[in-house]
Amino acid sequence: MAAIVQLKPITGVPAASSASANPRDPAFFQNPYAFYDARHANKPTFFWEEYGHWCCAGFKEVSALLRDKRFGREILHVATREELGMPEPKPHTAAFDLTEKYSLLNLEPPGHTRLRMLVNRAFVSRHVEQLRPRIVKLANEMIDGFEGEDSVDIIKAFAAPIPAIVIAEMIGLPAESAPQLLAWSNRMVAMYMYGVSHETELDANQASADFMDYLRAIIAERRKQPREDLLTHMLTSDQGGERLTDEEVMSTAILLLNAGHEATVHTTGNGVKSILESGIDPVTLFSSEEQTAATVEECLRFDAPLHMFTRYALSDLEFDGIQMRKGDVIGLLLGAANRDPARFANANAFDPFRTDGANVSFGAGIHFCIGAPLARIELQVAFSELFRRLPKLRIAEAPRYNDVYHFHGLEKLMVSWK
Ligand code: HEM
DSSP states (O other): OTTOOOOSOOOOOOGGGEEOOOTTOHHHHTOTHHHHHHHHHSOSEEEETTTTEEEEOOHHHHHHHHHOTTEESOOTTTSOHHHHTOOOOOGGGHHHHHHHHTOGGGOOTTHHHHHHHHHHHHHSHHHHGGGHHHHHHHHHHHHHHHTTSSEEEHIIIIITHHHHHHHHHHHTOOGGGHHHHHHHHHHHHGGGSTTOOHHHHHHHHHHHHHHHHHHHHHHHHHHHSOOSSHHHHHHHOOBTTBOOOHHHHHHHHHHHHHHHHHHHHHHHHHHHHHHHHHTOOHHHHTSSHHHHHHHHHHHHHHTOSBOEEEEEESSSEEETTEEEOTTOEEEEEHHHHTTOTTTSTTTTSOOTTOSOOOOSTTOOGGGOOTTHHHHHHHHHHHHHHHHHHOTTOEEOSOOEEOSOTTBOOEEEOEEEOO
16 A cells, blocks of 8 residues: 555646645645545546545546456556666565565455455355454443543544454454554554655554564464464465465455454544534434444445545556556545545435445455455444443544544544433
8 A cells, every 4th residue: 555656757737637635734634525525526537736646536436446457556567667667665664565565455366366265255244243242242341441431532442442352353363462453553554644754664664573573473373273263264275275375374464453443443433423423313323233234334435434545557548538657546535436426415414314325435346345344343333332322422522533644534532421
C-alpha cells in the first residue's frame, strides 16, 4: 500500500479536470465529504493535485475499476524499475518492505490466487459464524470493564480490543499479546499516511522487525508442536506439493493482524458516532437480525473507514475518458463512491432503513476483503451489545478524526450513558 506512488509526473491535465485538497489539512480530513460532493457535482473522475494522480469518486467507476484486469496492485511483474523511473528500495525500510512483499494485497495472480486460496477457507461465513459466541462474550467483558465509570473513550475501551483479540486468537497468538500487536500495527500503518517522515519510516521499520522476530519464534514453536490454528494451517497446507515459506506466512499473518483490526476499530467508532448523531432510537436499529445487518451496512456506507485504495495501470490505456500510461496510479475513493448521489437516494443521509445500501467499503474483484464476513459479525455484535447494555449512550465530547486521511477513523470517542 505505502509503496504505490505516481512515479512519472502527469502533465497537461485540463484545469477543469483537476481538484485540490490537502490530505493533512484538519478541515479536510475531519470532513472529506464536502470535497466529495463537489467532485460528484463536477467531474467524478478527476486529477487530485496534491497526490499527483487521477482518482475516481463515482460509484459506477470505482466498482468497475476494482474489477478491471487492466489495473493491478503490483507493477514490477510487467515493467522494470528503470522503465518506470522507480527508485531502488530504501535500506532503512527493508524490514517493513519484507512484510509487504508477500502481502495478498500487493500480489497479482497467480501468486495472489495461491496464497488467497490457502487463507480463504478460514474466513468463509460458515466458519467465522462459529466465533459469534466468543465475540459476544468479549464485547460484554469490555462493557463490564467500564460500566462503573461516568464516561469512557469507546475506541480504547471497546472498539480496539475486540477485533485485535479475535484475529490474534484465530491466527493462534495469545489474547494477552493483543495490546503489543496493536502497538506494532499502529506504528506500521503510519506508513500509509500522506507525506510520511523519515522518523516514521524508521519507527515503522523497527516495529516490522520486532513483529517478525516475535512471529519467527512462534512459527518455530508451531513447527515442533502443531496446533488447531491458522498459523499451523498455513505452515502445513499443501498446494500441489508446494508449501508457503516462513516469510510468506509472516507476511500473511501481519496483513491479517493489521487489516483484521484497523478498519473494524474505525468502523465501530464511526458507526457509534453516526448512530448517536442521527438521533434514531437504537432499539429500532437492532430489532431483528436483518435490521442489525442493515444498520451495520449503513454504518459502513455512510462513514467508511478506508477512503482510498490505489491501482497501477498495467498498460497504456483509456479509462472513463482519460489516457493513462503504463505505471500511472489511480486512486479509488471508496468513501466518496459510497456517497454518490447517482447511486444512492439521499446519499448524505444516514438511513439504516434504506434498501439501496450495498456499498464498496470492502472493495470488489479479486482483492475483495477476505475478512468481510468476520468484520460484519464483529460489528453486528459490537453495536447490538453496546446499545442493549447502555441504551442511554450519548456523545460526551466532540469527536475528532485521526490525521491519516485514508484510514478514516476517530482519534477518540468519549461517551457517557447515565
Ligand atoms: C470493517 C472492516 C473492514 C473493512 C472496511 C475492510 C476493507 C477492505 C478493503 C477495501 C479491501 C480491498 C483493498 C483493495 O482492493 O485494494 C480489503 C482487503 C483485505 N482485507 Fe479487509 N476490511 C475489513 C476487515 C478485515 C478483517 C476483519 C480482515 C481479516 C481478518 C481483513 C483482511 C483483509 C485482507 C487479508 C485483504 C486482502 C485481500 C486480497 O488482497 O486478496 N479485513 N479489506
